[in-house]
Amino acid sequence: MQLHSSLSLLLVLSVLGTPAWSQDARVRLRLLQTTDLHTSALNYDYYRDAVDDTLGLSKVATLIRQARAEARNHLLIDTGDLLQGNPLGDYIARVKGLREGQVHAMHTAMNLLAYDAAVVGNHEFNFGLPFLDTALKGAKFPSLAANVYLPDGKTHRFTPYVILERRVTDEAGREHVLKVGVIGFTPPQIMQWDKGHLEGRVMTKDIVATAEALVPEVRAKGADIVVLAGHTGLGTDQVKSGEMAENAGWALTKVPGVNAVLTGHQHLTFPGQFRDLAGADPEKGTVNGVAVSMPGFWGSHLGVLDLDLVRNDKGWSVAQSTAAIRPIYRFDQNRRRVPTVDNAPDIVAAVTPIHEETLRYIRAPFGKLAAPIYSYFALVQDDPAIQIVSEAQLWYAKRALQGTPHAALPVLSAAAPFKAGGRGGAEYYTDVPQGDIAIKNASDLYLYPNTVQMVKVNGAGVQEWLEMSAGQFKQVDPSRTEPQDVVENSFPTFNFDVIDGVTYEIDVTQPRRYDNDGKLVNPNARRIKGLSFQGKPIDPQQEFVVVTNNYRASGGGRFPGLDGKNVILQSPDENRQALIDYITEMKTVNPSADKNWKFARVGKPVTLQFESSPRAEALLGVNPALSKLGDGQNGFVRYGLKLD
Numbered sequence: 001m002q003l004h005s006s007l008s009l010l011l012v013l014s015v016l017g018t019p020a021w022s023q024d025a026r027v028r029l030r031l032l033q034t035t036d037l038h039t040s041a042l043n044y045d046y047y048r049d050a051v052d053d054t055l056g057l058s059k060v061a062t063l064i065r066q067a068r069a070e071a072r073n074h075l076l077i078d079t080g081d082l083l084q085g086n087p088l089g090d091y092i093a094r095v096k097g098l099r100e101g102q103v104h105a106m107h108t109a110m111n112l113l114a115y116d117a118a119v120v121g122n123h124e125f126n127f128g129l130p131f132l133d134t135a136l137k138g139a140k141f142p143s144l145a146a147n148v149y150l151p152d153g154k155t156h157r158f159t160p161y162v163i164l165e166r167r168v169t170d171e172a173g174r175e176h177v178l179k180v181g182v183i184g185f186t187p188p189q190i191m192q193w194d195k196g197h198l199e200g201r202v203m204t205k206d207i208v209a210t211a212e213a214l215v216p217e218v219r220a221k222g223a224d225i226v227v228l229a230g231h232t233g234l235g236t237d238q239v240k241s242g243e244m245a246e247n248a249g250w251a252l253t254k255v256p257g258v259n260a261v262l263t264g265h266q267h268l269t270f271p272g273q274f275r276d277l278a279g280a281d282p283e284k285g286t287v288n289g290v291a292v293s294m295p296g297f298w299g300s301h302l303g304v305l306d307l308d309l310v311r312n313d314k315g316w317s318v319a320q321s322t323a324a325i326r327p328i329y330r331f332d333q334n335r336r337r338v339p340t341v342d343n344a345p346d347i348v349a350a351v352t353p354i355h356e357e358t359l360r361y362i363r364a365p366f367g368k369l370a371a372p373i374y375s376y377f378a379l380v381q382d383d384p385a386i387q388i389v390s391e392a393q394l395w396y397a398k399r400a401l402q403g404t405p406h407a408a409l410p411v412l413s414a415a416a417p418f419k420a421g422g423r424g425g426a427e428y429y430t431d432v433p434q435g436d437i438a439i440k441n442a443s444d445l446y447l448y449p450n451t452v453q454m455v456k457v458n459g460a461g462v463q464e465w466l467e468m469s470a471g472q473f474k475q476v477d478p479s480r481t482e483p484q485d486v487v488e489n490s491f492p493t494f495n496f497d498v499i500d501g502v503t504y505e506i507d508v509t510q511p512r513r514y515d516n517d518g519k520l521v522n523p524n525a526r527r528i529k530g531l532s533f534q535g536k537p538i539d540p541q542q543e544f545v546v547v548t549n550n551y552r553a554s555g556g557g558r559f560p561g562l563d564g565k566n567v568i569l570q571s572p573d574e575n576r577q578a579l580i581d582y583i584t585e586m587k588t589v590n591p592s593a594d595k596n597w598k599f600a601r602v603g604k605p606v607t608l609q610f611e612s613s614p615r616a617e618a619l620l621g622v623n624p625a626l627s628k629l630g631d632g633q634n635g636f637v638r639y640g641l642k643l644d
Helices: 002-016 057-071 087-098 105-112 127-136 209-220 346-360 383-402 439-445 460-472 575-586 614-622
Strands: 025-034 073-078 118-120 161-169 175-185 227-232 260-261 289-297 302-313 315-327 330-333 337-338 365-369 411-415 437-438 451-458 497-500 503-506 528-533 543-549 565-572 597-598 606-612 626-631 637-641
Touching: 025 057, 025 175, 025 227, 025 260, 025 289, 025 597, 057 105, 057 302, 073 161, 087 105, 087 346, 087 439, 105 346, 118 175, 118 227, 118 346, 118 365, 127 315, 161 209, 161 503, 175 289, 209 227, 227 365, 260 302, 346 439, 365 575, 383 411, 383 439, 383 451, 383 497, 383 543, 383 565, 383 575, 439 575, 439 626, 451 460, 460 497, 460 528, 528 626, 565 626, 614 626, 614 637
Parallel strands: 025 073, 073 118, 175 227, 227 260, 260 289, 411 543, 503 597
Antiparallel strands: 025 302, 161 175, 289 302, 302 315, 330 337, 365 437, 411 497, 451 543, 451 565, 503 528, 606 637, 626 637
């Protein structure tokens, strides 16, 4: 009897003394993600100077708080491109400035939302490292970029990762300490895109190779769960480690020891898009069995990833995971965007003072337009919104080249439509009425804080430049009589360069010569026809100066022959400022397109079909070659251009 009592006592003591961590436990961890906010702190479109309920961290904040209320355990992470993207960001960086001790408007809002971590996106570098360093000091959370190093290639320039130690509650109500490793990445192409700010100051390494090296390190330091947070797109299953890929999300899901991947940069959605991606499960929100999120841009969506964690005496593992995105608006039966949530009042109150300063700044006029400027048809005909930028660049370049060895060379100008629908939606177009032009309109015409650069190319190089640009279009069949889609939506509109100073036609019955990544895929294809300079066929050997921006000149878009090696002038001035200065000096400008390019006729009545804003219909009277074909999707309208 005494022996039995002793055994019973030992058994009781054994059970009472068993620590919670050694018992099986189930914890649901919710990861919340924002990305590509681009200084959209509020639901306001500064280009239209109007409220816009399709964007804004003030809207997403409401979703964040709702999602937190549904889950016991949660983390909030942003995957980059916070500090640039609209006139609010430009005003803070270029006009007002940011002094030591001041907090950027985006960080003010994010601090109120208690973010756990953020990633340094590529656009964070647009205003230079000193501004970025000052801005990051105002964040009450770590800002991560594991693949950015000092020039020695050994020392991280930013915090590479953080191990967040959090108390979590399991399904039985017991508390545990969970260590979540978060590693951040930015596109290695920042060395091209912001060469003037970064060359000699930092260097970058491959995203995937960096992840492969750091995940074991983070695990060895005690991380129970590892999250890869990248300002990088999903890419494809062809991306391999060491390739310096811009969009490496798919490859990150294959890194051993990874439990979730947060992506961005592409301004797309997952789950939602990428339905045909290898290994993707759009219903569960996983890629290769790993939860993945990409929640749009400008605060259009919130990413919600739920990881069901199981712990036993061997540690934590993910039993099941799902990902979803929650929108801040929906479409009603009339294709109108209807908000699904209200603004968070505290976010609005915190950002309103700098917002009102920005409004005063953008509303100040500095010149007059003799005709309206709009980009509704920028992808199918020569366009006034591109024309005025080209004219300003030519005006700037001819002055800047005076007294240089290149002053005698003919100057061409390359410019692209920044706001031409596409992923930005049916309202994402430039529309500036005749009359006074204000700062807000200049920002509308030239969206990014790029700087003016000039490259030297020959006539053959101009031809290849335009062949790459013509990848904007699908190949059409001249034997078909029904309308055919002509715009290749996967091709970014900011890579559709129109080169002024030459004339040419684009034959869309031919296959494209280059793919979206600049790879020569059809060596015998030629879409650019009749390329001429001063009324004569262009001489392949004649040298030209082409004025463009730092993004294109340094290799952005992977255009053939443009890798930064043929840059002859790097200006500290922004293209947008050149535009403002040009209009200021001219006082009144007439932005009418000079029609230096058009589609080549094909000898048969072919109708090219494309989508644009419903507002474009009012302009059909002054564009007789165009017609309305019917309603499109997501608020767009289908239009046609007939080639006789």
